[in-house]
Structures are given as C-alpha cells and as structure tokens.
Ligand SMILES: Nc1ncnc2c1ncn2[C@@H]1O[C@H](COP(=O)(O)OP(=O)(O)OP(=O)(O)O)[C@@H](O)[C@H]1O
C-alpha cells in the first residue's frame with residue numbers, strides 16, 4: 078500500500094517526535110550557509126565581539142562557529158539543543174517587541190536533529206568549558222575541556238540522516254561563496270561584531286569590528302565604494318533610515334549588492350529593494366541594480382519579525398507609507414549628492430546636450446573605453462555627425478535581410494534601412510550574440526594585454542569566486558593575479574575585433590558567476606558559461622561605437638549559419654518595422 082495510491086487511506090496518526098523535528102529542521106536549515114547564519118546570530122545575541130567561522134569541504138563536512146560571547150552555563154547545555162527552549166523570551170510572552178535576533182529556541186535543536194553537533198561553552202564565571210555531543214537530536218556525551226570564555230558549535234555531516242535533503246545541496250565549491258555572502262549580510266547589519274571566515278584552513282574573509290557603518294561597507298563593497306557612493310540619512314515614519322548607496326555608475330548586474338537591515342537584523346525585502354531601485358529612476362539601465370547598505374531603525378511596534386521560518390523576511394505595519402518614505406529619501410539623497418561623476422545613461426539628460434556635438438566620452442562605469450574613435454550620431458535636425466563615411470550596406474545573409482546602417486540613438490539602438498522598412502538593433506545584444514558564438518566555437522575569447530596593468534580590489538566573495546572559476550575567467554580573456562592581500566592585477570582583458578573590455582568588467586563577471594551565471598535559452602552548463610563570458614566582454618549600452626565598428630559586428634552576426642534574432646538569454650536583437658506600418662502611422666494607407 079503506497080501512501081499516494083487512491084482508496085488506500087492511512088488512518089490519521091501522530092508523527093514521532095524525531096520525524097516532527099526533521100520536518101521542522103528543513104524550514105530552518107537548508108544548507109551550510111543557513112547553519113552559519115543561525116550560529117553567528119546566536120553569537121551576536123550572546124554579545125560576542127569576535128566570531129570565527131570555519132568550513133571544511135564547503136561546510137558539508139564541517140561547520141564550526143566560535144565566539145567570545147557570554148557563554149552558556151553548564152546546567153543549560155541540554156536545554157540549548159532542546160526545541161522551544163530559549164533564554165531570549167519570557168516563557169509566557171509577549172512575543173512582540175523582540176530585541177534579539179533569535180527568540181524561537183529552535184535553531185540549535187533543528188541543526189542538531191539533522192547533523193552531529195558539538196556544543197562547548199564557558200561562561201566568565203567558569204574555570205573551564207563544558208560541552209555536549211548530540212547525534213541526530215540525541216545527546217550522546219558530556220565532557221569538559223579548556224577554552225577561553227565563549228561558545229563553540231561544531232556541526233558535522235549535515236543531513237547525514239536525511240539523504241534526500243543531502244542530495245539537494247549545491248556543490249561544495251559553491252558553498253563558501255554563499256557563506257561569505259551570509260556573513261557579509263550579518264556583518265553589515267551588526268558591524269560592531271568582527272567576523273572571520275576560514276575555508277579548509279585558509280582565511281577567505283576578514284571583517285574587523287567597525288564602529289562606523291561606512292567602514293564596514295567599504296570592507297564588503299571595496300574601498301572605492303565610499304568615493305563612489307552617497308550618504309542616505311532621512312527620517313521615516315516611526316524611525317529613521319541611514320546608510321550609503323552607490324552612485325548609478327557602480328550599480329551591479331544582480332540585486333545581491335544591496336544590503337538591508339532593520340533594527341540590526343539582516344533582511345531580504347523585495348519591496349524595499351524595488352523602491353530603492355525606483356529611487357534611481359532613469360539613472361539606472363534596466364539590467365543594473367543598486368548597491369549599498371541601508372539601515373532602518375524602526376519602532377518595534379511597526380515590525381513583525383515572526384513571519385518567516387528563518388526570519389529573513391519581516392512584515393511592516395503601514396508598509397506603503399514606509400516604502401514611499403524610503404523611495405523618496407533615497408531619491409532625494411541621490412539628487413542632492415555632490416556632482417555625480419558618470420555620464421547620464423538616459424534620454425532625458427542626453428537631450429539637453431548639443432545634438433550636433435559628438436558625445437563626450439566619460440570614465441563612467443557604464444561608459445565606453447576611452448578611445449578616440451569618431452562616433453556616429455544621427456539626430457532629426459542634423460545628418461550623420463562624426464562619421465567619415467556611411468558604411469556600405471550589408472548584403473542579405475543567413476536569413477537576415479539586407480541592411481544599411483543609418484545611425485544610432487541613445488548610444489544603444491542602431492537604425493538600419495531594409496527593403497521592407499527599417500530595423501532597430503540593440504548594440505549590446507548584437508555584440509553579445511556574436512561573442513557568445515565565438516566562445517561556443519573557440520572555447521574562449523581573444524585577449525588584449527594591457528600596457529599598464531590595472532589594480533582592482535576584490536571583495537572576499539569575489540576572491541573566492543575567482544578561485545573556484547579560474548578557468549572560466551581565463552577563457553573570458555582576463556589575466557588576473559594577486560597583488561597584495563586583497564588587490565589584484567588585471568593584465569589582460571577580452572578583446573574582439575579591435576574593441577577591448579574594461580578591466581572592471583571582471584568584477585561584474587565574478588558577481589555573476591557567484592550567482593550561478595547567466596541563464597540562457599536553451600539552458601545548459603556550457604551555454605550558460607559562454608553567455609556569461611560574452612555578456613561581460615560585449616559592447617554595452619552607453620558605449621560609443623562607430624558605424625564602421627558596428628557594421629563589423631553586424632557582418633559577424635550575418636555570417637552565422639542561422640539567423641540570430643535573439644541574444645543568448647532570449648532578448649531580441651533586431652526588431653523590424655515594415656514600411657507599411659509606418660505609412661499607416663502617417664495615414665498613407667492608400668499609397
Ligand atoms: N553562541 C552562543 N552563546 C551563548 N548562548 C547561546 C549561543 N548559542 C545558543 N545559545 C543559547 O542557546 C539557546 C538556544 O539557541 P537557539 O539558537 O536554538 O535558539 P534562540 O536563539 O533562542 O532562538 P532561534 O531559534 O530563534 O534562533 C539560546 O536561547 C541561548 O540561550
């Protein structure tokens with residue numbers, strides 16, 4: 078009789094407490110990084126100032142968290158790993174206005190039920206430490222050992238007794254990166270607590286106790302972040318909002334660079350992230366996300382932290398009002414910040430420029446490499462500006478119509494005349510597709526050695542990603558080597574047909590590799606890798622591109638065996654508008 082077969086009903090039975098525990102554990106413990114989160118939060122609640130996280134084999138084999146906090150009295154060790162036992166709430170409530178990160182008395186019990194756990198602790202009053210060993214939830218030993226005041230929790234063989242769950246774990250190589258991200262989130266929520274992360278005996282991340290949020294932000298987001306950021310400090314209903322956000326030019330390709338904390342708790346809030354992004358409005362291209370650190374100090378009455386199993390999401394009272402205030406506050410801070418250094422990426426601002434002058438190339442992060450190529454600009458009033466000659470028309474090929482380039486607008490879209498009407502071509506998508514095919518064909522991109530190597534700061538997470546993706550980074554055309562503890566020297570960059578990528582593009586490549594790389598159509602590991610490489614070497618939105626150069630890209634696109642109408646992740650490259658439709662717009666349907 079299988080549980081699922083219809084008609085064969087099982088009577089209602091109470092689950093054994095072990096089964097209940099394991100099911101509950103699944104909500105709290107998903108992977109090594111969630112173990113680290115719970116243990117470090119406990120250390121923070123215990124008033125620790127220094128916490129060390131050690132991983133063996135990405136934490137799958139072993140996670141250890143040691144702190145110098147208040148410790149657990151010997152008589153309470155067993156209770157600490159018991160479910161619903163906590164020192165952080167009064168047994169009879171209330172359950173609102175919670176001032177600690179933990180309060181459910183669940184985390185240690187959950188971890189202990191799906192792993193082998195050792196808990197060793199010494200309070201300041203004790204002479205030595207006492208500990209217990211727990212296997213799959215059952216206490217198997219008690220011992221004493223020497224240790225300075227504080228607590229160490231060791232977690233071995235995560236999910237050893239829930240094999241199905243173990244199977245779902247990501248590869249060990251992916252875990253240290255996730256652990257670092259978790260640790261960075263906790264650090265930026267409580268920078269007074271110093272954190273260190275070791276992976277297989279190697280120190281991979283150091284976050285010293287910081288009194289100032291800005292210092293901590295620089296630690297995680299890189300020393301150049303501060304110079305490229307603006308401060309946020311505004312009153313919001315029921316509290317205040319403060320922190321620092323990156324200027325539009327340092328925006329990231331994923332949403333992971335924005336760290337948000339509420340009353341010292343690192344949270345994930347799509348709604349807040351979205352409103353911060355909205356604050357940037359036209360300053361950010363659609364594919365970029367803000368980076369920075371924001372702290373909300375809120376009256377606890379406006380906050381419910383007990384809505385999500387791992388407490389990463391919270392609920393706000395009068396959320397709309399709060400979100401509006403956050404968006405307005407960030408917007409005002411952005412607009413009021415001292416001179417934004419980068420070129421505007423949008424139409425509203427470009428229109429105020431003299432349309433007859435070739436665009437000034439600026440050292441923006443979005444912007445172009447500073448080569449002195451003349452650019453092609455077409456405006457309604459003027460003709461072709463900056464270009465010596467119109468490039469010759471591209472003959473039809475590979476399913477593409479014959480095209481004659483007319484010009485580009487907003488440093489992103491090219492307009493070409495075809496026999497049927499006209500087409501619009503996305504310069505980034507086109508270049509990306511060509512490079513993608515190149516990577517798929519040759520396995521790597523060509524590289525251009527830099528005359529003057531460029532020094533870059535890599536965050537701990539980026540360093541770890543680099544270590545586990547060396548081949549991909551090399552195949553992408555980047556030669557990079559350590560240069561001091563956190564700095565790296567970029568010696569070569571990807572190049573294709575005379576255009577080379579910015580050295581900083583490697584940071585975006587690393588961030589994207591950390592989050593699993595680009596998704597592609599069709600999906601596959603090789604395609605994903607190729608698409609990730611291609612994206613970061615491609616011509617970008619905002620890059621000034623000459624007509625001659627762009628026709629080379631188009632020629633390569635045309636040369637593909639089959640018509641490529643979409644970029645590797647499925648966005649269109651070419652959109653056609655038939656003459657007949659334009660005629661209709663102008664009420665010329667009769668002609
Ligand atoms: N590193 C530590 N230092 C001191 N005490 C600790 C430490 N870790 C756990 N404890 C004690 O063990 C208890 C149980 O920890 P556990 O994480 O299971 O629950 P919690 O933190 O109270 O609530 P939550 O399940 O929400 O995390 C805590 O209430 C605390 O008293």
Ligand SMILES: [Mg+2]
Pocket residue numbers: 115118119178179180184185
């Ligand atoms: Mg806890």
